[in-house]
Amino acid sequence: MSPILDIKNLYKSYGTTEILKDINVSIEPGDFLVLVGPSGCGKSTLLNCIAGLEPITGGSINIGGKDMTHVSPKDRDIAMVFQSYALYPTMTVAKNITFGMKVRGVDQATQDRKLAQVAQQLQIEPLLNRRPGQLSGGQRQRVAMGRALVRDPKLFLFDEPLSNLDAKLRVEMRTEIKSLHHNLGASMVYVTHDQIEAMTLATKIVVMKGGVIQQIGSPAEIYNRPANLFVADFMGSPAMNLIPAKAHRADEGTRIEITRKSGEPIVLTDTKNRDLPEDVILGVRPEDIADPDLRGAEAAQAAECLIDMVEPAGADTFAVMQLGGKHVTARLHAETTAKPGQPKRLSFDLGKVSYFAPETGLRLN
Known part of the structure; x- marks a missing residue:
C-alpha cells in the first residue's frame, strides 16, 4: 500500500532564513499524524506547505500517490480545519457547511445528504439554522469540522483546532476528533503544541524543534524511548x-x-x-x-x-x-x-x- 502522504527532503526558507530543514515524513492511509513542538518550531508552516498555502524551497510532496508539490491548494484533494474557525458570519450553519459543495457544482440532493450525515455525526442538527454569532466556541469548531467532513478528501489537515477552547471543552472535542478518526478511517495531519493532545490522538507523532524533526514514532515509542533530551523533556506531563x-x-x-x-x-x-x-x-x-x-x-x-x-x-x-x-x-x-x-x-x-x-x-x- 502506497503512502497517502509522502514528504521528501522538504526545505522552506524565507530569504536566507531556513524555516524547515530536510523534512522526511510519510503516513499510510488511515493514519493520524500529529506534528508537535514548541511555538516557532515550523509545524504550522509544514502544514501550510502540505496544503499548498506556502510554496516550498526544495523537496517534494506526494498526496495519494500523485506529485502535488506545485499543484494549487484547491486541486490537492484536502480539507483544512483552522484554529480561527473561518466561518462566514452572515450564513447559517447549514450554508457554511454546504457552501464549498455549492461552489464546486455538487447537486442539491448530494448536498442535503452529506449535510444530514455530518450534522448527525457532530450532533449539530439543532444548530443548522443558526448563524456563527449565535454559537459557542465548541459549536463553531464542530461546524468548521463539518465543512471539512463533507468534502470527503484524501487528507484532513487540522491547524491547532482546539487552542481557542477552554480546558473542559478541549477534552470533549479531543474525544470527538478521536472518535471521528476511528469511525471514518480517514487520514489526518494535526498540528498542536500540546503534547497531551499529541499522545492521545496520534497513531504517529512527529516531534519538531527549530524546523528540524527530532523524532518520529508511535506515542508509546516517543514516550518510552525518547531519541534525545529535548523529546524526553517535551513529551510527558510532568516531564521526564x-x-x-x-x-x-x-x-x-x-x-x-x-x-x-x-x-x-x-x-x-x-x-x-x-x-x-x-x-x-x-x-x-x-x-x-x-x-x-x-x-x-x-x-x-x-x-x-x-x-x-x-x-x-x-x-x-x-x-x-x-x-x-x-x-x-x-x-x-x-x-x-x-x-x-x-x-x-x-x-x-x-x-x-x-x-x-x-x-x-x-x-x-
Whole structure:
C-alpha cells in the first residue's frame, strides 16, 4: 500500500532564513499524524506547505500517490480545519457547511445528504439554522469540522483546532476528533503544541524543534524511548526527570551514582545497560519513582530521598526532591506517607530508564 502522504527532503526558507530543514515524513492511509513542538518550531508552516498555502524551497510532496508539490491548494484533494474557525458570519450553519459543495457544482440532493450525515455525526442538527454569532466556541469548531467532513478528501489537515477552547471543552472535542478518526478511517495531519493532545490522538507523532524533526514514532515509542533530551523533556506531563549521574562498571552490572542534597550519593545497580560512559543523564519518568510498599516491579530498587515538597493531585500525589542538583518529581499514590522536609524511601524502576549523553543529548540505550 502506497503512502497517502509522502514528504521528501522538504526545505522552506524565507530569504536566507531556513524555516524547515530536510523534512522526511510519510503516513499510510488511515493514519493520524500529529506534528508537535514548541511555538516557532515550523509545524504550522509544514502544514501550510502540505496544503499548498506556502510554496516550498526544495523537496517534494506526494498526496495519494500523485506529485502535488506545485499543484494549487484547491486541486490537492484536502480539507483544512483552522484554529480561527473561518466561518462566514452572515450564513447559517447549514450554508457554511454546504457552501464549498455549492461552489464546486455538487447537486442539491448530494448536498442535503452529506449535510444530514455530518450534522448527525457532530450532533449539530439543532444548530443548522443558526448563524456563527449565535454559537459557542465548541459549536463553531464542530461546524468548521463539518465543512471539512463533507468534502470527503484524501487528507484532513487540522491547524491547532482546539487552542481557542477552554480546558473542559478541549477534552470533549479531543474525544470527538478521536472518535471521528476511528469511525471514518480517514487520514489526518494535526498540528498542536500540546503534547497531551499529541499522545492521545496520534497513531504517529512527529516531534519538531527549530524546523528540524527530532523524532518520529508511535506515542508509546516517543514516550518510552525518547531519541534525545529535548523529546524526553517535551513529551510527558510532568516531564521526564533528567538527572546527571555517574556510571561505573561492576561485576553485577552498572553502578549508577546520583548525588543528593546532603549525605552519600544514591547508588543503584542497572543489570540491563552495561556499556555506558562515565558521565550520563539518567532519564526516569515520575511514575517510575514510587513508594516501595506499593510497587512490585522486578527491576525496582529503593533509596532514601529527602522530600522538599508534596503536591496532592487527587488520585496521585507528586513529591519533589533534589537529586543530581536537579528538581526531581515522583508520582506517588494518594495514600503515600511522604511529607515535606522528611526523608522517604522511594523505589526506582531501572527497567524503564533512559540514558543520554550530556554533550550531544542523544539517547545511549
